[in-house]
Amino acid sequence: MRSAPTILHLDMDAFFAAAEQAAKPSLRGKPVVVGGLGPRGVVSTASYEARRFGVHSAMPMAQARRLAPNAAYLVPRFSLYRAVSEQVMELLSRLSPLVEPLSLDEAFVDLEAGGSADDTASALAAGERLRADIRAVTGLSGSVGLAGSKMLAKIGSEQAKPDGLVLIEPGTERALLGPMSVRTLPGVGPATGDHLRRAGMTTVADLAEAGEDELVRLLGRAHGASLYRMALGLDDRAVVSERDAKSVSVEDTFDVDLHDRVRVRTEVDRLADRCVERLRAAGRSGRTVVLKVRRYDFSTLTRSETLRGPTDDPGVVREAAGRLLESVDTTGGVRLLGVGVTGLADFTQEDLFAQAAADESAAASHASADEGAREPVSAERAVGEGAADSSAAAWAGSGGGGPVEAPEVPAERRFPAGHDVRHREFGAGWVQGSGLRRVTVRFEEPGSAPGRVRTFWADDPDLELSEPLPLVPAVAGQSSWPASRPKSRSESRSDSEAGRSGGSGSGRARP
């Protein structure tokens, strides 16, 4: 709590969808839904136009399609969002060294620590300038909350949406919060909300009135006490930059439940490899391996095993995950599998060896086999039979499961819906749909007029996938476009996987 509103919370408006609209002029002003396109996909972000149809985050995609059948449905492109996010974070870092990112599109900034504001007027000026800078550099809008604490700054940005700024004057917190729903407070989700409602509390004022003892009795020590303080508008949490990750995990929901025990085991192996890849990319190792299984009925369980020391050896993680799998009953079908590592240490296996060698310890019995990236097994995965999306079924081809390295990569995998392409003659565009060895491209780019559509053969040598373009043309002296740097393998993987799980390539955008 401070007496001047110098904590800033920035939240980009409908970030993924807005970035896609900026990249694809024909989608501006139209409903756009970004999320998983497979039969079990959910909505990541809906544009404000799509929200008017009732579409919102975390909604099953099938439901979204019923509500907004004419919206454009796109798979997320994290390389684009990451690049825009880096531009935004760079602008925030000019305000203060104390920037705490919460996700790609959200962050706290301590304006006071940065010397960029020390009272209401200067905070307001900094916030408005930031919003203008973000629009100039990225072409997107963000909403800003300013207050004397993190909680209130965040509530402020929520109230400011879309494309606004709200400043909450210190001293007015309790009056402002009193009539609001308990669900406004961070940490109060559906379960806690129900719990409180059954106890007769629906507003923040109700919580303040109930008192700390009552809330602790109801919700437990930590949760009850912190909620009581928040209800009074008290929040001392500092803005902290650079928090080390505490776990790394990967998981996959399958388009169709897995029944074959052998198949389940090979998927666990692949997930273990992917998990270790990410672990190593972060220069970390971990001691506890966690297996997650979601069964056909959505019941979810985890099994974990703590090793004698941290590892980043894919073989070790695979074996541990495999052992854990032994203790899980998978009859009835498996909907999701996940492999994670916690208890992270800052050194890699290589460092351990160096240390061990220096100590002349005999511990170096486990060779860190450099597995490298295993070729993903048939990318068709569970698509093919029983896929709900009729277009996906039509495009999945006959039988599926052809040789992985065959030259005949299906068009929908070489050219995932929504991704950028370049044609030697027609220039920049994006994949509107693909399948049956054809690719349909809309030729337009950020800043251009809405473009026209043309269809090509997927093996057309003049057509190739390209990196996302900056949403705003680069200006001399302006911050550079991070996407232009060479991508790491893990980055390029994540986008193509998103495209793969999208499966159908049915990024339908109406002309």
Place this chain on the structure above:
DNA sequence: TCTGGGGTCCTAGGACCC
């Protein structure tokens, strides 16, 4: 309507040690 993927934090019981 039929439920993603990546995380964080908390609770609770049992083992183990002092």
Place this chain on the structure above:
DNA sequence: TCTGGGGTCCTAGGACCC
């Protein structure tokens, strides 16, 4: 010989957030 309490680690699950 029997009993007590506290601290830490491990495991499993749940709530929550974006």
